[in-house]
Amino acid sequence: MHDIDRVVSEIDRATDEIVQFTRDLVRIPTVNPPGDEYTACAEFLGGRLKRGGFDIEYIAADGRPEHTRQHPRVNVVGTRRGTGSGPVVHLNGHIDVVPPGDGWSLDPFGGVVRDGRIFGRGVCDMKAGIAAAVFAAEAIARAGVSLPGTIEISGTVDEESGGFAGVAHLARVGRIAKSRTDYVIIPEPLDVDRICIGHRGVYWFELTTRGRIAHGSMPFLGVSAISGMARVLDAIRRDLEPALATRVTSMPVVPDAARHATINVNAIEGGQPIDGIQTPCVADRCRAVFDRRFLIEEGFASAKNEITALINRALSAMPGVEHDVRDLMVVEPVRTPDGSPLVDALDGAIARVLGKRATLIASPGTYDHKHVTRIAGIEDCVAYGPGELELAHQPDESCGISDLVNATKVIALATLDLMGM
Numbered sequence: 001m002h003d004i005d006r007v008v009s010e011i012d013r014a015t016d017e018i019v020q021f022t023r024d025l026v027r028i029p030t031v032n033p034p035g036d037e038y039t040a041c042a043e044f045l046g047g048r049l050k051r052g053g054f055d056i057e058y059i060a061a062d063g064r065p066e067h068t069r070q071h072p073r074v075n076v077v078g079t080r081r082g083t084g085s086g087p088v089v090h091l092n093g094h095i096d097v098v099p100p101g102d103g104w105s106l107d108p109f110g111g112v113v114r115d116g117r118i119f120g121r122g123v124c125d126m127k128a129g130i131a132a133a134v135f136a137a138e139a140i141a142r143a144g145v146s147l148p149g150t151i152e153i154s155g156t157v158d159e160e161s162g163g164f165a166g167v168a169h170l171a172r173v174g175r176i177a178k179s180r181t182d183y184v185i186i187p188e189p190l191d192v193d194r195i196c197i198g199h200r201g202v203y204w205f206e207l208t209t210r211g212r213i214a215h216g217s218m219p220f221l222g223v224s225a226i227s228g229m230a231r232v233l234d235a236i237r238r239d240l241e242p243a244l245a246t247r248v249t250s251m252p253v254v255p256d257a258a259r260h261a262t263i264n265v266n267a268i269e270g271g272q273p274i275d276g277i278q279t280p281c282v283a284d285r286c287r288a289v290f291d292r293r294f295l296i297e298e299g300f301a302s303a304k305n306e307i308t309a310l311i312n313r314a315l316s317a318m319p320g321v322e323h324d325v326r327d328l329m330v331v332e333p334v335r336t337p338d339g340s341p342l343v344d345a346l347d348g349a350i351a352r353v354l355g356k357r358a359t360l361i362a363s364p365g366t367y368d369h370k371h372v373t374r375i376a377g378i379e380d381c382v383a384y385g386p387g388e389l390e391l392a393h394q395p396d397e398s399c400g401i402s403d404l405v406n407a408t409k410v411i412a413l414a415t416l417d418l419m420g421m
C-alpha cells in the first residue's frame, strides 16, 4: 500500500480516538477571559504528544503582565524530529475558548456527541483543530512512515484576546522563527474545504474629547464634550463610512461585505456615570473606542491619517473642545504569498480527500497568523482546519465528526507533500 493510503486508513481507524480526544479537550474549560485551566490543558496536550513520540517543552509567558500566579499563561510545544534534513512543519492551535454565554441547550463543557457532531464551547474554535493536528501526526507514525523533516505541534494561550502571551510570545523568544520553522498551519475553523490566507488590518483607537463643566441648567456656560463626540460620530457616518464602502480589497475576505474597509464604535462613555447619583452638569469629558479594519491596499499610515484629519475637521467647528487620540492596538494585514508551497500542498490534499478544489479565503477577523508573519517572519502560514466559521463563539457550538476526520486527513497528506513524500 502507498504511504498516503496507509495514513488515510490509520485516520479512519482512529476516528473514535480523535472524537474522544476532542471531547476530553472540551471538558477542560480554558475560558478566556480570564484564562482558566491553561496549565491543565497544556499538560493534557503535552502528555498526549509525549506518548506520540514528541519531545515536550512548556513555555510560560514570563514577563507578560497577564501571566499571573492565579492565571498562568503556559504554552506547550511538541517536536518530533525526522530522519533527515527535511522541512519543519509547525501545527499551531490556541487552547483558549471564549466564555460560553447564554442560550445553550446542553452543557457547554460536557463534550456531548449527538447526530454525528461534537458539542461544546471551543469545539470548533478550535479544539477539534488541535485534535486534527495531533492525529495527523499520530497517523503518519502509526502508518510506519518515517519523515525526513520535523513535525511540531503547539498549544498556545490567549488567541481570543490577541495572542500576546501565546504565539506572539513563542515568536518573540525565537521558538517559532523563520530560521527554524518552514511552514505553519493553524487549524482554525474556516470550513474543511477552505484555506485561509490572511486577514485585513486592525486599528483600535480611543478618542477623548474634553469640554468645560458648567451647571446643567445653564448649558450655554459650558462646553459639552459629548456634543464634540457627536460631531465626530456624525462626520464618520456622513463622510467616512460611504468612502470606506467604496474600497474593496483584492484579498478574498469572507463574507463578501467584509471585503470593504469598515469602522465600528466599540464603546462610548461621557459625563457622569449613569448608574451613580447624578448632579446637573455639562459633560466635560467623553471617550469612545473605535475599531477600524483597513485593507492591505490602504495601509495603516493612510488609515490613521484619514481618521485624524476627519476628527480635526469635525472638531474645528467646536471651539473649546479639546481632544486626543490614543492608539490601543495596531495589527498589520497579512497575506500568504501567491505560489506558497503550503497552499499548493493543502489544495492538493483537499482535492484528494474531498474530491474538489479548495477555496482560498481571508478571515474577517484576525488570528495568530499575524504574529507568525509579523514577529516570526514566516510568510508560509495559513489557517486550515475542521469546523464551520459561523458556529464559532455561538451557543451550542459544534463540529461535525466527518469534517474533523477529513481535516485530519488533509493536514496529514499536506504534511507528507511538504516533506516531499
Ligand SMILES: [Zn+2]
Residues within 6 Å of the ligand: 094, 125, 126, 159, 188, 189, 367
Ligand atoms: Zn480560534
